[in-house]
Amino acid sequence: MAKVLVVDDETSIREFLEILLTRAGHRVRLAKDAIEAIARFAEDPADLVLTDLRLPKGSGLDVVHHVVQANVGAQVVMMTAFATTETAVEAMKAGAYDYVIKPFKVDELNVVIERALERKRLKTERSEEHTSE
Secondary structure, X not given: OOEEEEEOOOHHHHHHHHHHHHHOOOEEEEEOOHHHHHHHXXXXXXXXXXXXXXXXXXXXXXXXXXXXXXXXXXXXXXXXXXXXXXXXXXXHHHOOOEEEEOOOOHHXXXXXXXXXXXXXXXXXXXXXXXXHO
């Protein structure tokens, strides 16, 4: 079971992802804007953050920067309906694990989520190995 933070200004997307992730056994927290997302992450860092690119009170890139700076190994998946090559490259350079385009297919999103969580698990294992040496 992973801790997942879902960040989107659309209530329907937040609720849909909450149901999907809860059914998969994850603990889900929600945020409707960048400031709320950063505050929730600071309170209790998630293993995975699913964030929209365009958000009120900041952007998904602000969320990515905060998560990366926290240095807890959390993975970020950027979601957007406004996909361009430039925004995809910018998100990846900022530290996002992956980038999905809305509307997304549930099966494809599940694969991205599982790969991101596997990456988080491997990073955590490597970190624990280095601290035990």
